[in-house]
Amino acid sequence: MKLRFLGKNSTVGDCPTLYATDRDTYLVQGWKVFANDLLMQLEISEGETAVEVPTELFEHLTKDGLPVGEIKRVEDPIMILTPGGTFVVQGCKVTDPEALARMEIPDYETVVEVPKTAITALLEDVCEADLQHPAQPAL
Numbered sequence: 679m680k681l682r683f684l685g686k687n688s689t690v691g692d693c694p695t696l697y698a699t700d701r702d703t704y705l706v707q708g709w710k711v712f713a714n715d716l717l718m719q720l721e722i723s724e725g726e727t728a729v730e731v732p733t734e735l736f737e738h739l740t741k742d743g744l745p746v747g748e749i750k751r752v753e754d755p756i757m758i759l760t761p762g763g764t765f766v767v768q769g770c771k772v773t774d775p776e777a778l779a780r781m782e783i784p785d786y787e788t789v790v791e792v793p794k795t796a797i798t799a800l801l802e803d804v805c806e807a808d809l810q811h812p813a814q815p816a817l
Contacts, residue, residue: 705789710729730766736749755796
């Protein structure tokens, strides 16, 4: 898997990062989710995991040629908007050794892979049908 760095939102010790891949996917590096209140809201299948990232991380999508990087709604693969203003993103856990070797991943972080189409769909304005299935905020 080939990676192209799009950006990161770093503070001391924190480094959520966004990458584009040659497989029409994004890799989202973020904090591992340990909070039971968040985990209880997710249905994580085998081979999947979830990460928590600042909402601003997706502003880097503009570096992948997208006109905006603001997520307009919360649904798969962005599963939760937390009260602290972060997103919980669910996807396939990245296990590709070459890809992981190109990233700096602290023990408290991991990486998920999500389809580009799933993320770009969340950039579109909400239509009338979407209002019938509002996203659930974190408890």
